[in-house]
Each structure stands twice: as C-alpha cells, then as structure tokens.
Amino acid sequence: MKKIFLFSFIALCLISCRKKSEDDGGTSSNPNTFENRIVGTWTLTGIDYDTELPSIIPGQPPTQLAGSAENVTGTFNINSNPNTISYDYSFDVAINGIGSIPINTQESGTWTLSSDETIIFLQLDNGETSQLKILEDSESKQVYETTVVEEAPVVGDIDILTKITMTK
DSSP states (O other): OHHHHHHHHHHHHHHHHHHHHHHTOOOSOOTTSHHHHHOEEEEEEEEEEEEEEOOSSTTOOOEEEEEEOEEEEEEEEEETTTTEEEEEEEEEEEETTTEEEEEEEEEEEEEEEOTTSSEEEEEETTSOEEEEEEEEEOSSEEEEEEEEEEEETTTEEEEEEEEEEEEO
16 A cells, blocks of 8 residues: 555646646746737738828818828838837828828837736837837737827927737
C-alpha cells in the first residue's frame, strides 16, 4: 500500500512540475492578444464621417455633413517590436449634391496601447499626436474612430470625425 501511495505521489509531482514548466516558459506569446491581431497590412474597406462646414456667408449656419465616404482607398501597416505604424488613405466627403471634398492622409510614426486596450495612441513622425479609439477588434477586421483634421480653402481647418473600417 505504501508503494502505491508513494508511486501516486511521485507521478502527481512529475505531472505538476511538467505543467508548471510549460506555463512558465514565457517564450510563446498568446496569438490571440490585441497586439498580435493588429500587426500586419490592413486594407480600408469603408469610412463613415461626421463634420460641419463653416458657412462662408455671414449669418448662415454651418453645413452638416455625415455619411459614408466615397472612393475609399488605402492601407494601414502596423508592426510590433518596434511598434511602428504607417498609413496612406484617401476618401471623398460628399457635399449635399454639390460636389465632394477629397481627403488624403499619409502619416507614419509609433504606437502604444492604452492599458485597457481601448485606444491606440499615435506619435507621428511630424511631431503630432493622434488617437484611434477601438470600436471593433477581430483577426480579420478592425474598426477605429478618430478625428481627421483637413485644411480647406477659405474656411480653414475642419475636424472630421471618422469611423475607419479595415480588413486583412
């Protein structure tokens, strides 16, 4: 009886030690972490926008513009170790049947993730900072919200709230 008990105890210790060494390895990273999911080249598939154009006619209210962008093209390239990002995209904002405003954005820089994994902070190479609020996150689709500042003739800078949808 003592031998069976001793053998069972040794077997249990060996199994426990093996499990612990596999858990403590530290060399394998969890492929399902947010940081691992976002690394790669992402293709823009859609942009929704919301902004207002100041009126150039005194006393007139601003023009509210919201909808889905037209002619969306571009990519986001996201790398880790080091955490770098570059993106180049364009889209058109329709102006209530009058025409459209072309928006072109090309930037690069570094990124960090908020501790609760809800915001990507960007430090751009041109010295500016930006944020991407994470709305949807999967291995094949990412949706972010951010504000794009576009310089427009006559009226100056326009802040455009955008929801960017990308796929791998």
